[in-house]
Amino acid sequence: MSGDGTATSWIRTVSRHHLFWPVVALVALWIACGIVSPGFLDIKLVDGHLFGQLVDIARNSVTYMLLALGMCLVIATGGIDLSVGAVMAIALSVSLTYIDGAANGESVSTALTAIALGLAAAAVVGAFNGFLVAGLGIQPFIATMIILVAGRGIALAFTGGQITTTHSAPFKSIGSGFVLGIPTPLVIGGVVFTLVALLVRRTALGMLLESIGINRTASQMAGVRSRNITWLVYVLCGLLAGLAGLVYGAPTMAADANNIGQLMELNAIMAVVIGGTKLDGGKFSLAGTIVGALILTTLDRAVIIFHLPSESKDLFKAIVVIAICIAGSERLRGQLGLRRVPQVPGPPTSPNKPVEVAA
Amino acid sequence: MVSKKMRMRGVAAAVAVLALGLAACSSDSDDTANDDTNATQDSGDGGDSGELIKVGFSQLGAESGWRTANTESVKASLTEENGIDLTFVDAQQKQENQIKALRDFIDQGVDVIAFSPVVQTGWDEVLQEIQDAEIPVVLVDRTVDTTVTDPYATWIGADFKSEGVKAGEWVKENYPDAKIFELQGTLGSGAQVDREAGFDETVGADKILGKASGNFTRAEGKAAMEAALQAYPDMNLLFTHNDDMGLGAIEAIEAAGKVPGKDIVIVSVDGVRDGLQALVDKKFNFVVECNPVFGDQILDAIKKVYAGEDVPKETIVVDATFDQTITQEEVDARPY
Numbered sequence: 001m002s003g004d005g006t007a008t009s010w011i012r013t014v015s016r017h018h019l020f021w022p023v024v025a026l027v028a029l030w031i032a033c034g035i036v037s038p039g040f041l042d043i044k045l046v047d048g049h050l051f052g053q054l055v056d057i058a059r060n061s062v063t064y065m066l067l068a069l070g071m072c073l074v075i076a077t078g079g080i081d082l083s084v085g086a087v088m089a090i091a092l093s094v095s096l097t098y099i100d101g102a103a104n105g106e107s108v109s110t111a112l113t114a115i116a117l118g119l120a121a122a123a124v125v126g127a128f129n130g131f132l133v134a135g136l137g138i139q140p141f142i143a144t145m146i147i148l149v150a151g152r153g154i155a156l157a158f159t160g161g162q163i164t165t166t167h168s169a170p171f172k173s174i175g176s177g178f179v180l181g182i183p184t185p186l187v188i189g190g191v192v193f194t195l196v197a198l199l200v201r202r203t204a205l206g207m208l209l210e211s212i213g214i215n216r217t218a219s220q221m222a223g224v225r226s227r228n229i230t231w232l233v234y235v236l237c238g239l240l241a242g243l244a245g246l247v248y249g250a251p252t253m254a255a256d257a258n259n260i261g262q263l264m265e266l267n268a269i270m271a272v273v274i275g276g277t278k279l280d281g282g283k284f285s286l287a288g289t290i291v292g293a294l295i296l297t298t299l300d301r302a303v304i305i306f307h308l309p310s311e312s313k314d315l316f317k318a319i320v321v322i323a324i325c326i327a328g329s330e331r332l333r334g335q336l337g338l339r340r341v342p343q344v345p346g347p348p349t350s351p352n353k354p355v356e357v358a359a
Numbered sequence: 360m361v362s363k364k365m366r367m368r369g370v371a372a373a374v375a376v377l378a379l380g381l382a383a384c385s386s387d388s389d390d391t392a393n394d395d396t397n398a399t400q401d402s403g404d405g406g407d408s409g410e411l412i413k414v415g416f417s418q419l420g421a422e423s424g425w426r427t428a429n430t431e432s433v434k435a436s437l438t439e440e441n442g443i444d445l446t447f448v449d450a451q452q453k454q455e456n457q458i459k460a461l462r463d464f465i466d467q468g469v470d471v472i473a474f475s476p477v478v479q480t481g482w483d484e485v486l487q488e489i490q491d492a493e494i495p496v497v498l499v500d501r502t503v504d505t506t507v508t509d510p511y512a513t514w515i516g517a518d519f520k521s522e523g524v525k526a527g528e529w530v531k532e533n534y535p536d537a538k539i540f541e542l543q544g545t546l547g548s549g550a551q552v553d554r555e556a557g558f559d560e561t562v563g564a565d566k567i568l569g570k571a572s573g574n575f576t577r578a579e580g581k582a583a584m585e586a587a588l589q590a591y592p593d594m595n596l597l598f599t600h601n602d603d604m605g606l607g608a609i610e611a612i613e614a615a616g617k618v619p620g621k622d623i624v625i626v627s628v629d630g631v632r633d634g635l636q637a638l639v640d641k642k643f644n645f646v647v648e649c650n651p652v653f654g655d656q657i658l659d660a661i662k663k664v665y666a667g668e669d670v671p672k673e674t675i676v677v678d679a680t681f682d683q684t685i686t687q688e689e690v691d692a693r694p695y
Contacts, residue, residue: 037590046616056585152451161449162427165633176610251610252577258420258452259576303571304586310543310572 018276021327022291025320029298030054033305040305049178053305055186057297062189064293066244067268068275069196070237072289075272076206077230078213078281079133079140081237084268086151087125088245088261091118093155093164095246096255100166111170119242125151126238130231148265155257164255175250185247192240197286206284209233213281271296274324295324411444412665415464417474419501420452424631425601429475429500429651436654443658452477458485465492471661473497479504479549486510495664499657501549513660513670517649517678519550522628523557525647525680526598530562530626533645537562537596537624540587541570542580542608544600550575550649554600554628568594573604580604584611596624602634602646609642620644620683630681632693638685648679 014020033053034041043052067084074081095118102110125147132143177184200206211219212226220226241261249260273279274295275288299320303313326332414437418430430449437443446469450457454477464472465488472494476482479502486507489496496511503510530537539562544551551572559567568591573580580603587594588611599605605627612619619625619642627634630648637643653676663670 039592040589046614049614051614051616053586053589056582060582156451162421163424165424248578251581252607254577256576259574300582301586304569304583305590307569307590310546310570313572 018285018328019288019291021324022274022276022288022295025324025327026291026295026298029295029302029320033298033302036307037305045181049181050183053301055183057294057301059183059185060300061290061293061297062185063244063248063264064267064271064296065189065290066192066240066247067264068271068289068293069193069286070240071265071268072272072275072277072284072286073196073200073209073233074140074237075269075277075279076209076213076281076284077226077233078216079230079233080144080269080279081129081234081241082141082144082265083125083129083147083151084237084241084244085261085264086147086155087122087238087241088248088264089152089155089255089257090125090158091122091242091245092249092260093158093255093257094118094121095171096164096166096249096253097158099168099171100164105166105168106170108170111168114168114171115174115246118246119239122238122242122245123235124238126235126241127231129238130234133234134227134230152257155255155260159255159257163257166253168253172250172253175247175252188243188247192243193286193290196236196240200286205229210282210284213284267296270321274321276328295320411439411442412471412661413444413446413467413469414661415446415448415460415467415469415472415474416499417448417450417457417460417464417472419450419457419475419477421449424603424633425629425649425651428631429653432652432654433499433657434654436658437661441658443661450477454478454481458482461485461489465489465494469494471495471497471665473499473657473661475500476503477501478547482510483507497657497660497664512664513672513674515653515656515660515674516676518675519553519649520557521675522647522649522678523554523559524561525557525678526554526626526628526645527558527561529645529680529682530558530596530598534596534624537566538591538593539567539596539598540591540594541567542583542587542597542599542604543570543572544575544604546572548575550628551600558598573599573607575601575603577603577607580607581611582607584608585614588612588615588617594623596626598626600628602627602629602631602637602643605643606633606637609637630679630693632690635681635685635690635693638681638683639687639690641683644683646681648681650676650678 030041040053043050043054045051067088071081071084095114098114098117099105099110102114104110129144129147132138132146133140174184174188179187200209208219208224208229211222211224212229216226244264245261249255269279271292272289274292275285275290277284277288299317300313303310303316308316416433416437418433419426421427421430434445434447437445446464446467448460448463450460457474457477461472461474462485472489473496476498482503482505486496486503486505490507490510498511498514498516500516502514502516530539541555541558543555555570569587571583571587573583580599583604584597584607597605597608599608605625608625609619612623617623624644625642626645627643628647628649630646630650634643634646638646656674656676660670660674
């Protein structure tokens with residue numbers, strides 16, 4: 001009896017974790033792909049490099065992950081950053097335009113300068129967003145929409161309205177190269193995640209972010225420098241979006257300012273939300289954000305693995321995302337009797353209700 | 360509270376007045392625009408080559424190297440020396456930008472409107488407005504699907520379907536037993552729909568294992584191919600709706616340890632320089648050209664339409680095909 005009890009309570013604890021349903025969905029998708037297409041789950045060494053569908057998924061999800069990490073921090077402060085897709089385009093345009101104009105695109109120093117310039121441009125845009133939001137007190141949705149609308153114009157100004165295509169092996173390697181057999185984007189993603197996690201979880205920054213998101217005025221009164229912190233977060237988000245743009249665009253070496261990062265802001269928000277962070281600010285989950293990014297990438301791929309017609313791709317994605325959201329809905333779980341019932345001393349009226357509904 | 364409410368009302372009233380003012384302005388400019396059109400048309404009828412033909416050209420954007428070459432060709436041909444006063448507007452691949460540009464052209468009273476529609480549908484209203492303003496339309500490259508009767512004077516462009524057919528015929532002749540995977544362009548675009556239809560009809564639907572969209576871009580072409588190599592292990596021929604997706608697919612094929620052009624034969628449409636270079640490098644096997652350099656034909660059509668001469672409803676740009684016998688010199692001579 002007691003063994004049963006601890007097992008169920010363990011299952012309950014796990015199933016109540018905010019990452020439970022997203023992880024279940026991800027693993028279920030992978031298993032389904034593995035059944036439909038044997039070999040999907042294999043990871044092999046080809047020419048000394050890791051190779052396999054899961055490696056591809058991880059590599060492709062780095063773009064989403066970088067965007068979503070920045071977005072997650074912004075959302076934690078109760079804000080939102082709609083400009084990330086446009087920032088990707090700006091950063092890539094700046095970098096590739098520089099390489100295109102440089103004397104020797106193949107030199108490592110040129111590539112490093114290009115990366116620095118692209119990231120600097122992204123950080124400037126992030127600082128501009130932060131200035132509008134924290135400095136002038138404009139609503140984040142509107143403030144960042146300015147770059148969403150105008151950002152591609154800025155990127156097009158750098159590329160002269162054309163698709164700048166250029167060559168630089170060192171720059172290309174940040175998107176398609178390998179470090180000790182591991183795809184470079186994956187290494188970049190891992191390093192960035194570790195840095196961000198250390199920054200927000202090993203310092204007080206994470207807690208301060210949450211306090212701003214939960215109640216800006218109260219946190220300010222408690223002595224939190226909410227203005228500076230909010231500003232910093234937008235710069236960080238811009239920087240990460242710029243990095244995402246470079247990683248995404250580097251394999252093709254083509255600065256397509258019109259299309260790079262198109263609708264990525266929504267994908268980033270989706271990854272954050274799937275990962276269990278609420279849009280109204282406060283508590284956030286960096287690990288959940290990674291799961292969200294992996295789910296989005298897996299969905300794109302699963303459509304092809306399942307031999308679904310391309311027309312049904314968006315519908316398929318929508319169904320899975322809706323399913324995850326419904327599974328994670330607290331109200332629904334409450335009605336099904338899955339939700340943790342507040343342990344309030346007193347007449348046990350509330351626990352009966354869900355039972356009736358379920359029955 | 361009251362003062363706040365009053366202020367709100369004041370703002371609302373101001374907005375309303377502004378809106379009225381704007382409406383008046385736009386109707387004014389409409390009138391003058393029509394007058395202008397009449398004026399230039401009158402002088403055009405009476406005079407001769409001294410007058411420049413005012414042309415509004417709305418390009419859909421710069422989504423590919425092909426489009427860039429097309430834009431350059433248009434700009435190089437529609438010059439003042441050739442008797443054209445060109446207003447060129449780039450729509451950045453947004454239909455609303457393009458509709459706005461077309462309305463601006465009406466307001467400016469241009470003599471001829473030329474445009475490459477970004478999508479096929481949704482043009483009814485603006486085409487009707489153009490027709491009401493009696494401005495002839497030259498459609499470039501892409502077609503429209505509209506309820507407006509006689510919406511354009513002439514259409515110049517490539518026949519996407521025949522490109523698909525040409526690719527299909529080559530496959531049928533050289534690889535009759537091919538197991539084909541198809542990388543589609545942006546779903547719903549004319550190039551995707553027609554190339555797919557032409558190709559599928561020619562090779563037969565049973566030869567095609569599967570399809571996926573790569574949105575005409577390298578990055579998405581690569582991602583789709585990575586998945587397709589897993590999903591369709593029997594595949595030995597790739598038909599891609601443009602070169603860029605094919606170039607992305609090459610990376611995916613090589614990463615999987617296969618040889619593009621050998622293990623997986625690649626047939627593509629477009630013929631941009633990078634694509635032809637892949638032919639020289641034996642990574643592509645066959646490329647159907649989609650020739651973007653037809654500014655001279657557009658110029659010719661605009662002049663004829665302006666002069667009121669009879670023009671054929673359709674002018675098809677001649678497309679060549681290339682296989683691996685192409686030389687490096689030919690590729691280097693490619694302007695785009």
